[in-house]
Structures are given as C-alpha cells and as structure tokens.
Amino acid sequence: MLAGGMEYRLVVTGLACLGALSGCAGAGRAGAGACARPQAFADAAIYNAAAQTNLVFDPFGRIEAGWAVYAPRLGRTVGTACPVGSPGFARAVARWQAAHQLDPHGGVDPATFEAIKTEWQDARPFVRLRKAGVCPDPPDEARLALVPPADSWRGAEVRLQPKAMRALKRMIAAARRADPRIAADPEAMTAFSGYRSPAYDAARCAAENNCEGLARAACSSHRTGLAVDLALGAAPGFNVDSSADANRLYQVNTPAYRWLVANARRFGFVNYAFEPWHWEWTGRRP
Numbered sequence: 001m002l003a004g005g006m007e008y009r010l011v012v013t014g015l016a017c018l019g020a021l022s023g024c025a026g027a028g029r030a031g032a033g034a035c036a037r038p039q040a041f042a043d044a045a046i047y048n049a050a051a052q053t054n055l056v057f058d059p060f061g062r063i064e065a066g067w068a069v070y071a072p073r074l075g076r077t078v079g080t081a082c083p084v085g086s087p088g089f090a091r092a093v094a095r096w097q098a099a100h101q102l103d104p105h106g107g108v109d110p111a112t113f114e115a116i117k118t119e120w121q122d123a124r125p126f127v128r129l130r131k132a133g134v135c136p137d138p139p140d141e142a143r144l145a146l147v148p149p150a151d152s153w154r155g156a157e158v159r160l161q162p163k164a165m166r167a168l169k170r171m172i173a174a175a176r177r178a179d180p181r182i183a184a185d186p187e188a189m190t191a192f193s194g195y196r197s198p199a200y201d202a203a204r205c206a207a208e209n210n211c212e213g214l215a216r217a218a219c220s221s222h223r224t225g226l227a228v229d230l231a232l233g234a235a236p237g238f239n240v241d242s243s244a245d246a247n248r249l250y251q252v253n254t255p256a257y258r259w260l261v262a263n264a265r266r267f268g269f270v271n272y273a274f275e276p277w278h279w280e281w282t283g284r285r286p
C-alpha cells in the first residue's frame with residue numbers, strides 16, 4: 001500500500017493513455033536500468049502511471065484528467081529523466097517531497113503537484129507582481145524591438161523589449177544548433193505573439209467576453225514586452241495557442257518544448273506551465 005493521503009480521485013478507466021505522444025511510454029512497466037529501482041517505490045510507480053492520465057484535479061482553475069501535460073517539467077523539477085511510471089521517477093519525486101516538507105511517498109498527488117506548481121509560478125516575476133496586487137505599466141512602445149523574420153512565425157510582427165528580443169534570438173539559435181529536428185523545422189520555436197498593448201488586450205477580451213478567463217487575463221503578462229509565445233506546432237485541428245488538452249499534450253512532446261524545458265532558463269526564460277507556448281524573460285540566469 002502507498003503511504004497515507006494517496007486516495008485521490010483516480011478515474012478508473014484503465015491506463016488509457018491519450019495517444020502515442022502522451023508520454024505514457026513508461027506507464028505500466030518499470031523502465032530500464034536504474035529507473036527500474038528501487039523496489040520500495042514500485043507502488044508509487046503504479047500510482048504515477050495511472051495518475052498521469054487519470055487523476056482528476058484542477059491545477060489552473062480548469063478540471064484536468066491527469067498531469068501528463070506537465071510530465072516533462074515535473075521530471076525536470078525533481079531531477080530525473082526516468083519514465084513517469086518507473087520506480088526511479090517515484091524515488092526522485094520522494095526526494096523532492098522530503099526536501100519540501102511533504103510526505104515522501106513518491107506519488108505526484110494533488111498536494112505535491114500544488115507545491116511544484118507554486119514553485120513554477122513563483123519563478124515568474126510577473127506572477128509575483130500580481131500576487132502583490134501590482135499590474136505593471138507597459139513599456140514605451142517606441143523602444144520595443146521587432147523580432148527578426150527568421151525568428152517570427154509566418155510573418156507575424158512580434159515586438160519585445162530589446163533585451164528580451166536579443167535573449168530570444170540567442171535561445172532560438174542555440175536550439176537550432178543543438179537539435180537537428182528543431183533546425184529542420186523553420187517554424188519551430190518562432191514567436192507568434194509578444195508585446196500586446198493593454199488597450200489591444202482589453203478590446204480583444206471584451207470582444208470575446210473573456211476578460212478574466214484563463215486565456216486572456218485583464219492584466220496580461222504580454223503588456224510587459226517580456227512575454228513571448230513560441231510556436232510548438234499543433235495537434236491536428238488545433239491552433240498553436242489552443243489550450244485544449246490534446247493540443248497541449250502534443251506540444252509538450254515536441255523536440256522544441258523538451259529543449260526549452262531543459263535549456264530556457266540559461267537564457268533567462270521561464271514557462272507558464274498551463275500554456276506550453278508561453279514564455280517570459282526574467283533577465284536572470286540561474
């Protein structure tokens with residue numbers, strides 16, 4: 001049996017992974033080599049294999065089934081490359097839990113996800129400002145820099161604060177050098193949105209009757225000129241900025257997103273986990 005507190009609402013539909021790209025490769029089996037150990041985390045591994053697709057929770061204000069969309073970032077945060085359904089993954093989760101005063105059972109349950117999510121969100125300066133009740137003023141639009149055509153998506157005119165634009169340019173170049181799959185796709189990681197004026201966002205949210213929703217908050221981080229949306233492709237039938245679960249699951253399994261999760265911090269960028277495409281420049285390297 002797992003340690004206490006694991007009896008969360010698992011919708012028992014079997015391990016119906018959401019398609020081949022869902023990151024379910026490790027589900028139901030131990031994983032190879034070191035990831036298959038230790039046996040003490042075998043039960044937690046089974047829990048994680050199921051929870052990644054079946055756990056019903058609402059981490060970002062919308063009911064979701066499972067945390068497979070967040071698996072790449074979870075692995076990065078707890079410091080393991082082991083498959084989600086392996087004891088090695090569960091052991092890494094347990095170590096993170098122990099270091100954060102949580103019961104170290106190794107399962108990514110709602111309490112653990114909430115703690116990890118808080119860490120992710122607090123890494124965004126914009127979120128820290130909003131928590132303090134501040135909506136930052138937009139920059140002088142005349143001083144914004146245009147993202148070069150080679151780094152923008154399908155001719156989009158994307159503007160950012162100059163330092164953020166230069167960091168983005170360096171980051172895209174590094175990704176193309178590092179991974180031939182990214183280099184081979186001229187749209188991968190290109191910017192499709194950057195600075196948006198408060199007036200533009202207000203008009204759009206009013207038109208769409210969605211000023212407070214997830215998609216476009218009344219005070220959007222895009223007003224800072226430090227937030228950028230990067231193309232990660234889209235699942236068939238979806239747009240690059242669709243927050244449908246099937247689309248997000250597709251995007252987090254692209255080479256571009258995987259590379260960003262591992263490397264964006266070196267260039268000062270942090271991700272809003274709910275939107276794989278949304279990145280914010282912090283001006284800081286770890």
Ligand SMILES: [Zn+2]
Pocket residue numbers: 193222227228229277278279
């Ligand atoms: Zn965005």
